[in-house]
Amino acid sequence: MIPPSSAALSDSPSGGRHRKLKPLNRTVRRTLVAVVLTPVAGAVMAGQSAFAADQSAASRESVNRLDPAEQKLVDNLNARAQDKNIGTTFSGVVLDAESDRVIWGHDAKTALMPASNTKLATATGALTLLGPDHRFTTNVVYGDGTLTLVGGGDRTLTTADVAELAESAAAGLRSTGLDTVKVRIDDSLFPEPTLAEGWNSSYYDDQIAPVRSLVVDGKLVQDTAIDAGKVFAKQLAGQGIGVTGEVTRGQAASTDFPVAAHQSAELSVIVKQMLKTSNNDTAETLLRMTGLASGRKATYEGGTAAVRDVLTGWYGVSLANFEIHDGSGLSRANRISAQTVAEILDLTTDPRHSDILKSLTDGLPVAGEAGSTLGPEWGRFDTANSECAVGQVKAKTGTLTGAIALSGITQGKDGRWKVFSFIENNSTADSGAIKDSLDGLAATVNGCWA
Structure with missing residues (x-):
């Protein structure tokens, strides 16, 4: 396996868009309390999904706006998402990072058990309320x-x-x-x-x-x-x-x-380490400290409420059917949709949030990166279909019995940055086979598996 290449992932996607006008200053972040805004409506699904029984007029209009490269991506994902290893309980979505347009989706708003993809929400809350330079x-x-x-x-x-x-x-x-x-x-x-x-x-x-x-x-x-x-x-x-x-x-x-x-060390360093290795204990500690930073108690309830407020109240992330009970994703009662996970990751592609959320992007494991949860020691991105994406995909893994997730960012062959999230539940296939299939979907988004 070739070593991970940082070059393909060195340039951040850009574009002045997203849901808020300016980042919070430190004082405001530390005093943020419950601010509940109406969730932003999710974008209309694009692509003539083989899973969909019907399709709305808005969705058909979105399909007509696909360029040839995107249409090829949609066709490939429609076919490959039917892999028997993935099963039928599956939530997936692909966004164009610059425009926030949904290119492809399947049950994207269906909330499933996200496993360690929960840590993306936890990290966002901690970095926003405590600040990336905070030290314990x-x-x-x-x-x-x-x-x-x-x-x-x-x-x-x-x-x-x-x-x-x-x-x-x-x-x-x-x-x-x-x-x-x-x-x-x-x-x-x-x-x-x-x-x-x-x-x-x-x-x-x-x-x-x-x-x-x-x-x-x-x-x-x-x-x-x-x-x-x-x-x-x-x-x-x-x-x-x-x-x-x-x-x-x-x-x-x-x-x-x-x-x-x-x-x-600074929180930014701790977050990177947590995400690279998917450390459960660090995630739970950060959740407690985030609760304290919001003026709540350092409990599961205080921490998860603070995370919700950050995601929806400041960033405008859609929290439809969103439910978390911990910071690590070990809870089998957690429910998050691929749409929500993708919106969280999409925040990291906005330069206006880079001062706060840069370490979240930096902490995402790189496909083939030894010592991370996408390393060769875990058998990731090592199949004929996915090994082409080594060094080209950054993504957070998630694994529980009955739940496997992979969500991240990659620069497609068309030069445009894409955000993806794939979450499956209840597949009866071997977990290694499921992970191989999700790696293949990520390689499809990258475009190296054409």
């Missing part, structure tokens, strides 16, 4: 003989970071003549973890950890905060500070004195 801070404070490690929602905190915190804290203790201390953790920023609707307890310690505001090395353990406290205590001991008793949980006092702090 982990603090250490001292009071009454106790050092408290205070979680700030940094899912990327590492043992090396905690070691630096311990070194700074130890130096401060020694300067006051102290060489022993108690250790406590404060993870009160997030309410007690609960299962999101559509989850089950088997997810824990396998696909995700209970969502807490303090975690080290991304460990999938039941109590990531206490685990982090133990790591901190061990690092203190390595600095010659004795730790008495067990690590406990409690809130830091307002009178406690700050002794050390660590800031995460």
Whole structure:
């Protein structure tokens, strides 16, 4: 397989269009509350779909406006979307990025289980309300003989970071003549973890950890905060500070004195990493922090409400039948249509939103990119029909039992940028075969599988 080429994806689509006049400034983003606008009506489906029993006059008019290249694309998608591997429960759409015109669609407004395509909505909400340069801070404070490690929602905190915190804290203790201390953790920023609707307890310690505001090395353990406290205590001991008793949980006092702090990388970097590897834990942490940024509680309900408000209230994304209960897409109760996913991705092609959403585009895995969810280690874009799209397609994957999705952007052979979303549910085919078929549809949109 040839290595991914960045050249084909280096130039962003352009064009002054879309649903809002100007991006929010930072102050407005951080104070955004529920603003519900009438959802923008979806564009009329184009293409004489083999799936459609009939076709409206508006749709026929749209078909007449297809150029020869688009008509060939429509014909190919109509034929290839009937692949038995995809099954019959399928929502798909292709947009022209510059004009927002729908080129092709099949049940595009039918909301299905989107799996990890949910993360696109989560990332959009987080980047908009928190800002791409936002950093999460982990603090250490001292009071009454106790050092408290205070979680700030940094899912990327590492043992090396905690070691630096311990070194700074130890130096401060020694300067006051102290060489022993108690250790406590404060993870009160997030309410007690609960299962999101559509989850089950088997997810824990396998696909995700209970969502807490303090975690080290991304460990999938039941109590990531206490685990982090133990790591901190061990690092203190390595600095010659004795730790008495067990690590406990409690809130830091307002009178406690700050002794050390660590800031995460910028949110834009974290979002890129989350999307490349489809990290569930990071997505859930970002959802909680997005809820806080909107003035709500750091709960599933607060976070998902904030995401809805961002999508429809600011960007005007159609949320017909849109339903999410988490940030990662693990919930089997989530429902999003291909039309909505495509509209979210379409925002990233508008230069007026690039300062906020650029990391969403940058974080999309590239077909054939090792280390991402579209890498060769996952068997993606490696068939005779799809391997031509290696390096030419950027897309977010989604996989649950009974749900596989692929949504992204690509520059067609006609030189125009296209946004696509394909979501299938309930196919009885092997998951690898389903993914191969969706990769083939993406290659069709790119035009390399002509």
